[in-house]
Amino acid sequence: MLKIKKYAAIDIGSNAMRLLITNIVEQEGAATHFNKNSLVRVPIRLGQDSFTIGEISKENIERMIDAMIAFRLLMKVHKVEKYLAFATSAMREAKNSKEVIAIIKNQTKIKIEVIDGNKEAAIIASTDLHQLLKYDKTYLYVDVGGGSTEFSLFSNAKLIVSKSFKAGTVRLLNEMVLENVWKEMKEWITENTLYYDEVILIGSGGNINKIFKMSGKIQDSPLSYLYLNSQFAYLNSLTYEQRITELSLNTDRADVIIPALKIYLNAMKWSGARNIYVPKIGLSDGIVKAMYYGKI
Incomplete structure (x- = not known):
């Protein structure tokens, strides 16, 4: 029997934000397959803010909100059943990261977790x-x-x-x-x-x-x-x-x-x-x- 699940990942990097939607194909007696369904990349250079002025600018907060709303709608259309949103270096170092995360959660219902470099490396290693x-x-x-x-x-x-x-x-x-x-x-x-x-x-x-x-x-x-x-x-x-x-x-x-x-x-x-x-x-x-x- 064939079963297909849809999971998504949101990667909020220093150079761009990405939404990956993956089909997970399960079949009895066979290995699970992970097939890319959709990948959307938005070039919001958060690192330019974080590494130079020390915080995410108002303009880029608005752009992040717009991107997250779009990501949420895309996940809804694709009927994604489970997702996680992780942020890396730029958000780790932004002084207003907690404020930005709270604003995005309030306006888009998407919860962002900021991860350190070790967890980032460990997650990539699980590919x-x-x-x-x-x-x-x-x-x-x-x-x-x-x-x-x-x-x-x-x-x-x-x-x-x-x-x-x-x-x-x-x-x-x-x-x-x-x-x-x-x-x-x-x-x-x-x-x-x-x-x-x-x-x-x-x-x-x-x-x-x-x-x-x-x-x-x-x-x-x-x-x-x-x-x-x-x-x-x-x-x-x-x-x-x-x-x-x-x-x-x-x-x-x-x-x-x-x-x-x-x-x-x-x-x-x-x-x-x-x-x-x-x-x-x-x-x-x-x-x-x-x-x-x-x-x-």
Whole structure:
């Protein structure tokens, strides 16, 4: 007998807000399948407020309310039976986050939970990441967001260690990542990967997904360090306007894609990784799966 449930996840990031609606297909005697039904992304750059003025502006509070009303209506139309809304780095650091959460709950009936970097990394790890992990390999999972980057090291298909750093694309654009943060990242990656013969990177985030799509490679094929480095140099040679007109990048992607690549390239260099895999997973996928399996 076939049964289909619909779950949704709202991811309130530093660069954008996302609504993922997923079909969960259950069939007796078969593995449960998670199929993306709809993904809506709204480029409200909350990190620009939070990291520069320390709070979410009135304009962006209004935009958040409008987005949440739209998300709620979409979930109603899709007959979503269960959902969660999580906010990450920008909302963690905004002085008025509690006020914003209360306003949104009052006007949209959607409750937002602000999560720390460790919980964010744990939720992402509850995706289908385990299907990529081979027992005889070591992987460094890197999730680059607008406000922070989460690193998780896996060996023998088990999580060894993870850490979150305040180094994200929006922070980098605003020159708010201090040199000591880069130093801490380098030391953490170097120390934790030192005794492994070979490390393979797994990357997640909108920017690395865009780079992978631009490569034209088939899913499950890796990108090399040399390819990533050449793309970094090429994109850096173009103006912001050229990246939009010639490469058809979204306006909110054309600027953050370069600092994102800088983080991935440094992670590869410091860990000695020669390849990076880019599976279609992220926080939204992790929220749905964690809800389904009762982990959150």
